[in-house]
Amino acid sequence: MSKLIIKGPARLEGKVKISGAKNAALAVIVAALLGEGETVLENVPQIGDVLIMTEILDTLGVKVHWPGSDTLRLTVPEGIGHLADYNMVKRLRASNLLLGALLARKGIAEISLPGGCQIGSRPMDLHIKGLTQLGCRISIEHGFIKASRSHMHGARIYLDFPSVGATENIMIAATMAEGQTVLENAAKEPEVVDLASFLNSMGARIRGAGTDVIKIDGVKHLYGTRYSIIPDRIEAGTFMVGAAITGGSIMVENVILTHLKPIIAKLKETGAYIEETDSGIFVAGPEFIRSVDVKTLPYPGFPTDMQSQMMALLSLARGTSLITENVFENRLQLGIELKRMGAKVKVEGRTAIVQGVEKLCGASVKALDLRSGAALVLAGLAAVGISEIQQLEVIDRGYRHMEAKLRSLGADVRRVN
Ligand code: UD1
Numbered sequence: 001m002s003k004l005i006i007k008g009p010a011r012l013e014g015k016v017k018i019s020g021a022k023n024a025a026l027a028v029i030v031a032a033l034l035g036e037g038e039t040v041l042e043n044v045p046q047i048g049d050v051l052i053m054t055e056i057l058d059t060l061g062v063k064v065h066w067p068g069s070d071t072l073r074l075t076v077p078e079g080i081g082h083l084a085d086y087n088m089v090k091r092l093r094a095s096n097l098l099l100g101a102l103l104a105r106k107g108i109a110e111i112s113l114p115g116g117c118q119i120g121s122r123p124m125d126l127h128i129k130g131l132t133q134l135g136c137r138i139s140i141e142h143g144f145i146k147a148s149r150s151h152m153h154g155a156r157i158y159l160d161f162p163s164v165g166a167t168e169n170i171m172i173a174a175t176m177a178e179g180q181t182v183l184e185n186a187a188k189e190p191e192v193v194d195l196a197s198f199l200n201s202m203g204a205r206i207r208g209a210g211t212d213v214i215k216i217d218g219v220k221h222l223y224g225t226r227y228s229i230i231p232d233r234i235e236a237g238t239f240m241v242g243a244a245i246t247g248g249s250i251m252v253e254n255v256i257l258t259h260l261k262p263i264i265a266k267l268k269e270t271g272a273y274i275e276e277t278d279s280g281i282f283v284a285g286p287e288f289i290r291s292v293d294v295k296t297l298p299y300p301g302f303p304t305d306m307q308s309q310m311m312a313l314l315s316l317a318r319g320t321s322l323i324t325e326n327v328f329e330n331r332l333q334l335g336i337e338l339k340r341m342g343a344k345v346k347v348e349g350r351t352a353i354v355q356g357v358e359k360l361c362g363a364s365v366k367a368l369d370l371r372s373g374a375a376l377v378l379a380g381l382a383a384v385g386i387s388e389i390q391q392l393e394v395i396d397r398g399y400r401h402m403e404a405k406l407r408s409l410g411a412d413v414r415r416v417n
Pocket of ligand 1: 023024026094123124127128161162163164165187191304305327329
């Protein structure tokens with residue numbers, strides 16, 4: 001077990017280069033299974049979750065090679081396995097996408113019910129409903145999802161909720177179904193669009209990704225390709241909050257500005273100075289942080305993956321903020337850890353009432369899930385004294401070189417194993 005020792009308060013200054021998007025990379029890596037031959041992916045972050053996913057692909061017969069630190073080469077054989085290793089799948093939520101990919105490519109899939117961060121109940125009913133409508137037979141036995149199909153056909157599918165995972169799973173499977181699939185109330189997240197662009201570069205015919213209606217015309221074969229993953233909007237948002245919470249100023253490079261609109265708007269409300277430039281986005285912390293209300297929603301609403309970082313920021317605001325979590329019910333548990341640092345947070349159902357305090361004090365705290373871990377790092381940077389963030393492995397799952405990037409911005413942080 002590792003921990004991060006932070007000596008605060010810090011003032012982050014300088015520039016930081018954002019890595020490829022975790023959630024886009026995970027989906028694209030799974031989708032690469034659809035195309036026999038070689039796929040080369042660029043801008044792939046070598047983070048814990050990506051390494052687990054490549055290990056899973058390795059067990060399915062894919063040759064995995066990193067020719068560069070963020071370039072991944074996957075050589076997909078004609079015959080791939082259909083049984084995903086229990087011990088790895090249970091560690092990673094995104095492994096549920098193997099279902100759609102293996103059904104499309106092999107016609108049969110067996111995966112254990114996926115794990116991932118404990119941020120809510122995270123059911124898979126929408127994935128299963130959609131795949132069943134495409135003609136797949138799916139059953140859950142002893143913690144395993146067993147799925148098969150003899151013939152997969154296009155269908156009109158309406159999602160009760162615009163789930164990112166269900167949209168991606170159904171889109172992957174429908175790519176090789178016979179006829180047209182129309183997916184309504186689909187998720188509009190940039191990672192969904194990136195997956196669609198990747199699949200199209202393999203020969204798929206997908207239109208409408210990024211809107212709530214996605215049309216997929218099935219094709220018989222897909223081929224290996226070369227593709228570059230989009231930058232991680234959540235990593236970018238995390239560093240932007242880093243500038244705001246420490247009263248520093250950071251140039252955040254390698255970003256797509258439109259993906260950051262909801263985060264930019266909220267940070268501006270807190271008083272942060274933000275300038276969109278050709279080389280990235282410049283953020284300077286406000287003189288004092290204004291309290292604001294935050295409601296998480298599917299894209300283009302405020303992302304649930306940035307809610308924890310905002311809670312850390314607002315714990316130092318002047319006034320009281322209300323944070324409403326509409327996507328994952330357990331994500332407000334961060335309040336308990338922040339209180340150890342002196343924050344005043346009260347959670348009632350899906351809402352956290354955050355009463356700003358003048359300062360946070362260093363304390364020993366634990367990263368409960370990926371984003372709350374990142375939020376505790378931000379709080380530790382702003383807090384006075386020494387903070388110890390335990391379970392750093394949780395943060396390593398989704399952030400590439402977090403401590404090295406923070407050190408280059410002037411923070412006094414070190415990892416202890
Ligand atoms: C993905 C992201 C995660 C992000 C989330 C929302 C990955 C690997 N993870 O997670 O970082 O926080 O999108 O932007 O890409 N739901 C159901 N039934 C289902 C599926 C989902 O009820 O079959 C519910 C979930 O419990 C949750 C909501 O829908 O309340 C959103 O989940 P979803 O969009 O599916 O998130 P993930 O794909 O798991």
